[in-house]
Amino acid sequence: MAFDLVQYFSEQIKLQKPQLFSQYSPKEKQFYIHEVNVLTLGQLISIWRQDPKKLYHEIKAADPLYIQEIARHLTTCKHNKSALSPAELEPSISEVLSLQFTELNQLNQTGNFGQTGLTELLLGQIEHLSGQAEDWVWSTNQLTELKGSKPVEQQDISLETTMQEFNQMVHQAQPSIHHAEEIEVEQADVPAWSYLLSPIIALVILLFMYYSYSQLLAH
Numbered sequence: 001m002a003f004d005l006v007q008y009f010s011e012q013i014k015l016q017k018p019q020l021f022s023q024y025s026p027k028e029k030q031f032y033i034h035e036v037n038v039l040t041l042g043q044l045i046s047i048w049r050q051d052p053k054k055l056y057h058e059i060k061a062a063d064p065l066y067i068q069e070i071a072r073h074l075t076t077c078k079h080n081k082s083a084l085s086p087a088e089l090e091p092s093i094s095e096v097l098s099l100q101f102t103e104l105n106q107l108n109q110t111g112n113f114g115q116t117g118l119t120e121l122l123l124g125q126i127e128h129l130s131g132q133a134e135d136w137v138w139s140t141n142q143l144t145e146l147k148g149s150k151p152v153e154q155q156d157i158s159l160e161t162t163m164q165e166f167n168q169m170v171h172q173a174q175p176s177i178h179h180a181e182e183i184e185v186e187q188a189d190v191p192a193w194s195y196l197l198s199p200i201i202a203l204v205i206l207l208f209m210y211y212s213y214s215q216l217l218a219h
Contacts, residue, residue, distance in 0.1 A: 002124020006132060009037050009100055017095055032084060036096050038133045039082075041125060042141035043074060044100065048122050056115045059108070062101045067094055079139035 013020060013033050021029040047070075048055050058066050071093035075086050082089055108118055130149045138146040 002121055002127070004128045005041060005121070005125050006038060006128045009041065009096075009103065010034060012099060012103055013037060013096060016099060020092060020095060032092070035082060035133065035137070036089075036092050038129055039074060039137050039141055040070075040093055040096050040100060042129060042138065042143040042146075043070060044097075045122050045125060045129075046142040048119065052115060052119055056118060059101050059104050059118075062098065062105065064094075064098075067097045067101065070097060074140060077140045079136050081134070081136040 010033060021032045024032065044055065071090050074080065074093055075090040080089075084092065104118065107113065107121070111117065113121065126143065126146070129143065130146055131151055133146075134150060135147045138144055138149075
């Protein structure tokens with residue numbers, strides 16, 4: 001598995017560019033850093049696929065105009081659905097791209113990767129990018145094979161919620177239990193001798209009905 005540039009770049013952005021998205025809450029700042037990071041890294045992978053030799057040269061040169069061109073393309077792309085305004089997004093992309101170019105160049109020099117080594121490193125990031133963003137990001141940076149890779153978020157069920165539901169279920173079941181107990185108690189109060197007399201009473205009733213029926217036929 002290739003070295004994880006997604007996480008590495010994210011940490012470097014926080015360290016080297018603390019002012020980026022500083023106007024937002026910590027949670028929002030983290031979200032936008034991640035969004036721009038995966039958006040730009042994915043774009044570099046797409047460009048590398050098309051012309052690795054040119055991008056390898058641009059990474060070493062770090063031309064601001066070339067970086068600005070990529071930033072403008074991503075910002076104005078019809079698939080872009082970022083909540084950031086274009087005035088915020090474009091310069092943010094430029095800053096992140098500049099950092100990524102610098103870090104890639106340093107990794108290239110330190111590891112003596114060359115174009116072949118950077119090819120393996122960049123293309124190996126697809127695995128790390130999978131599931132990291134919404135589909136519009138992959139449509140924008142042309143990594144369309146990653147569309148649908150983000151897992152569907154499921155609502156976490158806390159232990160407290162589970163216990164509340166359990167207690168409610170038990171509470172709803174209690175009236176039925178009490179009712180059954182009351183019936184059993186009432187049945188237990190019936191005298192035992194009544195069960196002995198029941199057949200005799202039934203026989204007397206049958207004899208009376210038979211006698212009445214016989215009298216009716218006699219008339």
